[in-house]
Amino acid sequence: MQKIGVFVCHCGTNIAATVDVKKVVELVRYEPGVVFADDYMYMCSEAGQEKIIEAIKEYGLTGLVICSCSPRMHEKTFRACAEKAGLNPYMVEVANIREQCSWIHKDKEEATKKAVILARAAIAKVNLNAPLKEGESPVTKRALVIGGGIAGIQTALDIADAGYEVDIVEKEPSIGGRMSQFDKTFPTLDCASCILTPKMVEVNQHPNITLYTYSEVEKVSGYVGNFDVDIRKKARSIIFDKCTGCGECMTKCPLGKIGNIPSEFDRGLKNRPAIYMPFAQAVPAVPVIDRENCTYFKTGKCGVCSKLCPSKAIDYEQQDEIVTVKYGAIVVATGFDIINLDKFGEYAYNESPDVITSIELERLMNAAGPTGGHLERMSDHKQPKDIVFIQCVGSRCDSEEKGKPYCSKVCCMYTAKHAMLIKDHWPDTNITVFYIDVRTPGKNFDEFYRRAVEQYHVNYIKGQVGKVKPQPDGSLLVQAADLLDGKQINMKADMVVLAAAIEPNPGVRKIATMLTASIDNNNFLTEAHAKLRPVESPTAGIFLSGMAQGPKDIPETVSQAGAAAVKVIGLLAKDSLKTNPCTAQCDTLLCNGCSTCANVCPYGAITYDDVQVMDHGLRETRRVAQVNNALCQGCGACTSACPSGAMDLQGFSNRQITTEVDAICR
Amino acid sequence: MPMNEENKEFRPLIVAFCCNWCSYAGADLAGSSRLSYPADVKIIRVPCSGRVNPMFILRAFERGADGVIICGCHPGDCHYSTGNYYARRRMALLFSMLEYMGIENGRTRVEWCSAAEGAKFSKTMNEFCEKVKSLGQNVRLGDLRCKN
Amino acid sequence: MTQLEKNIEAIKEMSGSDPYKCMRCGKCTASCPAYSEMDIKPHQFASYIIRGDFEELIESKAAWKCLSCFACIERCPRDVQPGKLVDATRQIVARSRGGDYLQPEEVPGLLAEDLPQQLLVSAFRRYRR
Amino acid sequence: MQELINRLKELLADGTVVRVIGWKKGDMPYNPEPAYFEKAEDFDNFVYDGFCGANLSKMMIEAAKLEGKTAVCLKPCDTYSFNQLIREHRVNRENTYIIGVGCRGKLDIEKARKAGIKGIKSVSGVDIEGDGDVTFDTIYGEKKMAYSDLMLDRCHVCKGKDHVIFDEVIGESKDTGDKDRFEDVIKIEKMTPEERFAFFKSELSKCIRCNACRNVCPACSCRKCVFDNTKFDSQQKANVDSFEEKMFHIIRAFHVAGRCTDCGECSRVCPEGIPLHLFNRKFIKDIDEFYGEFQAGKDPEAQSPLTDFTFDDLEPKDAVGRGE
Numbered sequence A: 001m002q003k004i005g006v007f008v009c010h011c012g013t014n015i016a017a018t019v020d021v022k023k024v025v026e027l028v029r030y031e032p033g034v035v036f037a038d039d040y041m042y043m044c045s046e047a048g049q050e051k052i053i054e055a056i057k058e059y060g061l062t063g064l065v066i067c068s069c070s071p072r073m074h075e076k077t078f079r080a081c082a083e084k085a086g087l088n089p090y091m092v093e094v095a096n097i098r099e100q101c102s103w104i105h106k107d108k109e110e111a112t113k114k115a116v117i118l119a120r121a122a123i124a125k126v127n128l129n130a131p132l133k134e135g136e137s138p139v140t141k142r143a144l145v146i147g148g149g150i151a152g153i154q155t156a157l158d159i160a161d162a163g164y165e166v167d168i169v170e171k172e173p174s175i176g177g178r179m180s181q182f183d184k185t186f187p188t189l190d191c192a193s194c195i196l197t198p199k200m201v202e203v204n205q206h207p208n209i210t211l212y213t214y215s216e217v218e219k220v221s222g223y224v225g226n227f228d229v230d231i232r233k234k235a236r237s238i239i240f241d242k243c244t245g246c247g248e249c250m251t252k253c254p255l256g257k258i259g260n261i262p263s264e265f266d267r268g269l270k271n272r273p274a275i276y277m278p279f280a281q282a283v284p285a286v287p288v289i290d291r292e293n294c295t296y297f298k299t300g301k302c303g304v305c306s307k308l309c310p311s312k313a314i315d316y317e318q319q320d321e322i323v324t325v326k327y328g329a330i331v332v333a334t335g336f337d338i339i340n341l342d343k344f345g346e347y348a349y350n351e352s353p354d355v356i357t358s359i360e361l362e363r364l365m366n367a368a369g370p371t372g373g374h375l376e377r378m379s380d381h382k383q384p385k386d387i388v389f390i391q392c393v394g395s396r397c398d399s400e401e402k403g404k405p406y407c408s409k410v411c412c413m414y415t416a417k418h419a420m421l422i423k424d425h426w427p428d429t430n431i432t433v434f435y436i437d438v439r440t441p442g443k444n445f446d447e448f449y450r451r452a453v454e455q456y457h458v459n460y461i462k463g464q465v466g467k468v469k470p471q472p473d474g475s476l477l478v479q480a481a482d483l484l485d486g487k488q489i490n491m492k493a494d495m496v497v498l499a500a501a502i503e504p505n506p507g508v509r510k511i512a513t514m515l516t517a518s519i520d521n522n523n524f525l526t527e528a529h530a531k532l533r534p535v536e537s538p539t540a541g542i543f544l545s546g547m548a549q550g551p552k553d554i555p556e557t558v559s560q561a562g563a564a565a566v567k568v569i570g571l572l573a574k575d576s577l578k579t580n581p582c583t584a585q586c587d588t589l590l591c592n593g594c595s596t597c598a599n600v601c602p603y604g605a606i607t608y609d610d611v612q613v614m615d616h617g618l619r620e621t622r623r624v625a626q627v628n629n630a631l632c633q634g635c636g637a638c639t640s641a642c643p644s645g646a647m648d649l650q651g652f653s654n655r656q657i658t659t660e661v662d663a664i665c666r
Numbered sequence B: 001m002p003m004n005e006e007n008k009e010f011r012p013l014i015v016a017f018c019c020n021w022c023s024y025a026g027a028d029l030a031g032s033s034r035l036s037y038p039a040d041v042k043i044i045r046v047p048c049s050g051r052v053n054p055m056f057i058l059r060a061f062e063r064g065a066d067g068v069i070i071c072g073c074h075p076g077d078c079h080y081s082t083g084n085y086y087a088r089r090r091m092a093l094l095f096s097m098l099e100y101m102g103i104e105n106g107r108t109r110v111e112w113c114s115a116a117e118g119a120k121f122s123k124t125m126n127e128f129c130e131k132v133k134s135l136g137q138n139v140r141l142g143d144l145r146c147k148n
Numbered sequence C: 001m002t003q004l005e006k007n008i009e010a011i012k013e014m015s016g017s018d019p020y021k022c023m024r025c026g027k028c029t030a031s032c033p034a035y036s037e038m039d040i041k042p043h044q045f046a047s048y049i050i051r052g053d054f055e056e057l058i059e060s061k062a063a064w065k066c067l068s069c070f071a072c073i074e075r076c077p078r079d080v081q082p083g084k085l086v087d088a089t090r091q092i093v094a095r096s097r098g099g100d101y102l103q104p105e106e107v108p109g110l111l112a113e114d115l116p117q118q119l120l121v122s123a124f125r126r127y128r129r
Numbered sequence D: 001m002q003e004l005i006n007r008l009k010e011l012l013a014d015g016t017v018v019r020v021i022g023w024k025k026g027d028m029p030y031n032p033e034p035a036y037f038e039k040a041e042d043f044d045n046f047v048y049d050g051f052c053g054a055n056l057s058k059m060m061i062e063a064a065k066l067e068g069k070t071a072v073c074l075k076p077c078d079t080y081s082f083n084q085l086i087r088e089h090r091v092n093r094e095n096t097y098i099i100g101v102g103c104r105g106k107l108d109i110e111k112a113r114k115a116g117i118k119g120i121k122s123v124s125g126v127d128i129e130g131d132g133d134v135t136f137d138t139i140y141g142e143k144k145m146a147y148s149d150l151m152l153d154r155c156h157v158c159k160g161k162d163h164v165i166f167d168e169v170i171g172e173s174k175d176t177g178d179k180d181r182f183e184d185v186i187k188i189e190k191m192t193p194e195e196r197f198a199f200f201k202s203e204l205s206k207c208i209r210c211n212a213c214r215n216v217c218p219a220c221s222c223r224k225c226v227f228d229n230t231k232f233d234s235q236q237k238a239n240v241d242s243f244e245e246k247m248f249h250i251i252r253a254f255h256v257a258g259r260c261t262d263c264g265e266c267s268r269v270c271p272e273g274i275p276l277h278l279f280n281r282k283f284i285k286d287i288d289e290f291y292g293e294f295q296a297g298k299d300p301e302a303q304s305p306l307t308d309f310t311f312d313d314l315e316p317k318d319a320v321g322r323g324e
Helices: A021-028 A046-059 A071-084 A098-102 A108-128 A150-161 A192-205 A248-252 A295-299 A304-308 A358-365 A411-425 A445-454 A508-515 A554-572 A596-600 A637-641 A654-665 B023-032 B054-062 B083-100 B118-135 C003-015 C027-031 C042-051 C054-059 C071-075 C082-097 C104-110 C117-127 D002-013 D040-045 D059-063 D076-087 D109-114 D153-157 D183-189 D193-204 D212-216 D246-255 D265-269 D277-291
Strands: A004-009 A034-040 A063-068 A092-096 A135-138 A142-146 A165-170 A209-213 A215-223 A226-233 A321-327 A329-332 A336-338 A355-357 A386-393 A430-435 A459-462 A467-470 A476-482 A487-493 A495-500 A502-504 A542-544 A576-579 A584-586 A606-615 A618-627 A647-649 B014-019 B041-046 B067-072 B108-112 D019-024 D033-037 D070-074 D096-101 D120-124 D134-138 D141-145 D168-170
Touching: A004 A021, A004 A046, A004 A108, A021 A034, A021 A108, A034 A046, A046 A063, A046 A071, A063 A071, A063 A108, A071 A092, A071 B023, A092 A098, A092 A108, A098 A108, A098 B023, A108 A654, A108 B041, A142 A150, A142 A321, A142 A554, A150 A165, A150 A192, A150 A209, A150 A554, A165 A215, A192 A209, A215 A508, A226 A329, A248 A304, A329 A508, A329 A554, A355 A358, A358 A411, A358 A495, A386 A411, A386 A487, A411 A430, A411 A445, A411 A495, A430 A476, A459 A476, A476 A495, A542 A554, A584 A618, A596 A606, A596 A637, A637 A647, A637 B083, A654 B014, A654 B041, A654 B054, B014 B023, B014 B054, B014 B118, B023 B041, B023 B067, B023 B118, B041 B118, B054 B067, B054 B083, B054 D246, B067 B083, B067 B118, B083 B108, B083 D183, B083 D246, B083 D277, B108 B118, C003 C042, C003 C082, C027 C042, C027 C071, C042 C054, C042 C082, C054 C082, C071 C082, C082 C117, D002 D019, D002 D040, D002 D070, D002 D096, D002 D168, D019 D059, D033 D040, D059 D070, D059 D076, D070 D076, D076 D096, D109 D141, D153 D265, D183 D277, D193 D246, D212 D265, D246 D277, D265 D277
Parallel strands: A004 A034, A004 A063, A063 A092, A142 A165, A142 A329, A165 A209, A329 A542, A355 A495, A386 A430, A386 A495, A430 A459, B014 B041, B014 B067, B067 B108, D019 D070, D070 D096, D096 D168
Antiparallel strands: A135 A576, A215 A226, A226 A321, A336 A502, A467 A476, A476 A487, A584 A647, A606 A618, D019 D033, D120 D134, D134 D141
16 A cells, blocks of 8 residues: 655645645545545645655655646656655655646636545556666667768767767668759759768778768667667678779770660660769769679689789679677668659650650769760760750659659759750740649749749649650640640640659668658658657667658758757767656566567567566467666557557556546446 | 426536546636536546546446546647657547447547636536436446446 | 740830749739720730740730720839730831821820829730731 | 358368367257367268358457368358458468358347247248248247248348358358348438437336457457456446446447448347447447448458548548538
């Protein structure tokens, strides 16, 4: 049996004017478990707290009920006070008789009656309280960033600059990501590689950053502060330390000229050798052998690169290597890709080489791209005179198998950028943009778009294109409607550029599953709170950066990357983490192992293990739920989902709530 | 107990489950703004509306509550991201079942109430009390075994 | 510069208005008292010009149904002033016919103090059709 | 039936399985019992006919823990329950050999009794392969009833003749559905609240809390029922009022909502004849209407509606008063 002390606060006249405090004391004095009851002017004051401490010592109290203001106000105060007297802080309950009683009721008798009932409920609950202890878990002071695009680069740099060690895992042979493929960036039109390359170099040289390129996350275990991650370093077939990046191997690879291996970096607009770096400024400047296409790996013959390499860096025998590293925090910056356009047959993307995606256009306009920056049609290498841009190709599309329901956010701006860049170089080009809405929120964004219209005379027409028909003369017939003028339009174009919807990198699903980080229907990572915790995953210790969380442009990505870095630094700065003791607990004897609780847990805190249990003298191996207290935030969703009542929440247990209900309904 | 001997006015007994982060804070705001609602409402603090097990609700009715209201964060605002979504489904099914068994609709309610909506909290409680009062004492869900 | 862009430059010069600035908000059309009579609505004048559909404008009834009330000019948030584009259309037609009924020196006597000058000119063009 | 017996014996003989769960003859011709068969001679008692209504999938929870593989005879509708058990990790698929047995509807002896057939000595025409009427040889002479008139209510809302999970299928099945599944639920929904209350009060007042419904239900598979533990202070107590088992029945149905395959075993075994499936089916109807059609057990990968959500889900206030 508990020995409970009840303390009723006057709060000056805030409570005492409406609630007969003395009467409350008298009426709760004989409640089960109560050994002491008293009132005082200000319970939260130094003197009031002193009173509590004295009573704890004098009466050997094991539980406290404070009838006062909202627990949101002073629960912490009274818990600290109890702790000072050697009582477990979680043996304190607050009955809210101010905000939820004295302040809203006028009739003193009624308010007093209610205050007594609220006090009774709190007393009934404390009777079932158990001492709880905040757990502690150490923090490994090292962060992992998955993805080496601009989001990952910026996050890593910010964390590293704060003095913590960071590893970047990038599945491609070089960091740089999508941004390295771009020509210019909006709204300032500075060249993408001019602003990105220095950052890539900085990452490579930073003493606190370790790069794992051509590597993938293989397995993740552990929890916030203590993740164990297996990283697969795929065999490059190059001895990393010997290679000087001279590029001799790449120029001499026989497949460079005859191989027909499409360059991933140039979106297939150009071929590459079997030993290659994705692009000239690649970091690290170490090539990789594409074993699927390399003649040596296919037939055992060739070996040209090995023979020619001046530093003898080629190693055909190299194997994949798996390293296991401990991390305190993980940032997901896996970026995006564009959707597959096979389902959009109406735009003839697969039929005509002159229908291209915007990202292909980026390559075509890039001075380091397949055409050396000269805009030309892929069919006849002529410069296009009439160019049509089609917006929202697959974006804002409700048909699930075709496109995506969301707005890809960046297309309006990059299309304006493309149009202006083209008009800048070749002013006699006619450019038409077919749009559904032009969306340009962002600093200097609308002005940017208006410039395309007003200065560059880009023709914007409201209306989605219905069909693109390749013509026998090599041109493209674009069939559309001008909705504002109510006309159908049939126009000829030399080139059609599709603003294909972006989607999260397809690999993110696998990574999210490994991290137990939740993702939405569109495979974007979910944030812990859409407004207040936008760079954190609901799973503690997992942070979000860049397009993996949702469509966004470069400035936004960089800000989010910085924000994620700050959150990581905040976590790594701690030596240990205090864990909320009000967590779910599973009664293994009652658990059915049905996984219902794990299905509703937003934090991935519930796992299932085969455990030996002793039930009525029978030893059995059972699949039962296990709650990771470091991850559980104490929401209790699992407890209501559990049919057998095996899951319970400490501090708000089934019996505690039931007994409160009973006390109120008594 | 619900019958006041002197004036015979029926006063309902109402149990409100409020989530700690939004609705309980909303109730506090109603208090600090002095927006009154009947003393018939007694609030039980839970971490999240998703914590409210249907058994708590039936228990309250068994014990003689005349109305039960569950308040949580607005959909999309749950402190724990998803708790209120599950609560919404559970309660929709439970309430529909109670209606199916012939229990008056007005005795149960779910209301989303943010920490800033003190006025809404007070208004909701006033409305709910009125409604439950008009339905009278809960006879159908009470359980004699639970009476002292 | 494309041929179309050159033609549009000419209209810009003639009207003193820049059709490219139009964002198609429709405020002009919303304000137009002759709306029901206009076969091409005021906001469309800008897009027709940008599109190079001059012939349709010249053939339209709208160019002559415009009352020259200048509500559109007054209210346009982008300073496109569709009324001026309507006027330019009339001017193109008028010029193509050659000859003026009034001698330039007769005009000042016809001006009222507070009458916008352009209204007068526009009205001349309208009624001499 | 002989083909089934031969095959089962064969499976035992070649060591594919070490035991079989099927039905054996009961004390009366119309009440066969679920039973284990481990040796060839056990099959002398084996029976599979129209009265073998029991859903054997739940027995696999324990049977699959035993040494060696167990063969279990499942009717098409039973396979849904089995799938659901797989989804909840309650049964070991690897240790189970599923014989999908044919079914042309299962019979309810109460229907015969209601038709005035008493003193039954033997029954014929209930073989699984047959398709004629059922003949009762009674102490008052021979009585006949159409097979479908004798069928369990649940068979009139048959889920179909296909087994959703099996290792092999023996025998033909028939889709015996000829009634709208929700007809009875809709009928109750259309009553006034007073009528509904009176209806359920009178039905539930018959409840003796024997727990047969819970024990037979393949979804009600908790090791220890929440009504048997002390955590909610909800243990059974003696009745003082006729409607007191409502909490048990609401929660029983609620706990299987989104998991109940509508196998109808609860109503079949209730000794008081309470139409318990009306609770489960109400939840199923609501789930279908609120969150889209869902058949528990059809797809073991599908997320149960109660552990899922969408942003635009129906609000609880719109879930009630829809008939008004």
